[in-house]
Amino acid sequence: MVKYTKLFTEVKIEPLVPPITPKEKIVLFGSCFANEIGEQLKIHGFNTLINPFGTLYNACSIYNSVKRISEGTKYLIENRIKEEYPFFSKNDVISHPDGYPITFSHHSSYGKIYKDDFINKINKKLLSDAEFFEQSSIVIITLGSSFVYRKTDSQNRNHDIINVEDFCTDIVSNCHKLPAKQFIREFVDVEKCTKIIEEIVKILSGKRIIFTVSPIRHLGDGAHENNISKSTLLIATQKIIQEKGLNYFPAYEIMMDELRDYRWYSEDLVHPTPMAVKYIFEKFKESYISEEYYSFMEKAFKEYKVSLHITQK
Numbered sequence: 001m002v003k004y005t006k007l008f009t010e011v012k013i014e015p016l017v018p019p020i021t022p023k024e025k026i027v028l029f030g031s032c033f034a035n036e037i038g039e040q041l042k043i044h045g046f047n048t049l050i051n052p053f054g055t056l057y058n059a060c061s062i063y064n065s066v067k068r069i070s071e072g073t074k075y076l077i078e079n080r081i082k083e084e085y086p087f088f089s090k091n092d093v094i095s096h097p098d099g100y101p102i103t104f105s106h107h108s109s110y111g112k113i114y115k116d117d118f119i120n121k122i123n124k125k126l127l128s129d130a131e132f133f134e135q136s137s138i139v140i141i142t143l144g145s146s147f148v149y150r151k152t153d154s155q156n157r158n159h160d161i162i163n164v165e166d167f168c169t170d171i172v173s174n175c176h177k178l179p180a181k182q183f184i185r186e187f188v189d190v191e192k193c194t195k196i197i198e199e200i201v202k203i204l205s206g207k208r209i210i211f212t213v214s215p216i217r218h219l220g221d222g223a224h225e226n227n228i229s230k231s232t233l234l235i236a237t238q239k240i241i242q243e244k245g246l247n248y249f250p251a252y253e254i255m256m257d258e259l260r261d262y263r264w265y266s267e268d269l270v271h272p273t274p275m276a277v278k279y280i281f282e283k284f285k286e287s288y289i290s291e292e293y294y295s296f297m298e299k300a301f302k303e304y305k306v307s308l309h310i311t312q313k
Contacts, residue, residue, distance in 0.1 A: 008257065026048045040277065059146075059197055085196060142213070149175055201246070213230060251284075
């Protein structure tokens with residue numbers, strides 16, 4: 001009998017108990033990979049809210065966004081927008097050099113989509129998203145980087161975390177390609193990152209939380225710095241997962257071990273190919289979703305393909 005050699009190291013994944021069902025509402029916060037997995041869940045029939053403020057890369061930006069949307073749930077009974085936090089005001093808005101409004105909490109695309117009546121529209125969306133968030137039972141958080149960008153005029157530079165809210169206040173979610181002199185790049189070490197993640201978990205009390213580290217490499221930080229950054233996120237999340245008994249999906253490990261060949265990367269050699277995303281999603285499905293819903297997912301996916309006028313081969 002021929003003995004075959006294993007061609008790759010298979011990553012073992014702990015099954016999610018109980019598994020995810022299509023009846024649950026799922027909110028995803030985090031990097032580009034959160035967008036990818038969220039979209040896969042969506043086209044397979046799951047009810048998702050993907051990055052309500054846009055793509056987020058670091059723990060501080062995720063903390064700021066989770067806190068804001070959580071605070072928004074307090075205004076659902078009144079169903080009205082007030083001129084106070086968590087809602088956005090004119091003080092939060094600046095004009096991008098390309099002529100559209102932005103905030104440092106949103107992705108640039110929001111300024112282009114909601115260019116007219118910007119403040120009112122982003123606040124209405126916040127209220128709508130807060131309602132979805134309140135009804136959700138699962139939150140998936142994908143951490144991308146341990147590096148953050150703080151506004152230059154911040155008073156919170158280079159100090160230890162005494163209060164996570166104060167520490168994260170002037171961290172931007174998006175630099176919008178504005179001049180580098182407007183920001184200070186900082187590294188958030190394991191101790192600080194752990195405290196920030198711990199606060200995120202507190203806000204999300206009562207919800208099932210799934211952590212993952214994005215397999216997308218931030219080579220703009222440098223190859224060595226990227227590895228230090230990812231290692232910091234892995235250590236910080238592991239501490240919280242062990243202490244709180246939370247869930248971790250090894251997307252980063254699957255990409256690094258099972259899909260380590262460059263054919264699984266896009267042309268930029270940083271982002272996973274669509275096929276790699278589908279492969280990782282299949283691993284997610286096998287471990288986190290019950291087989292009884294596979295036929296439902298297949299039907300939803302076929303309906304999605306039909307809606308795009310694409311005939312599945």
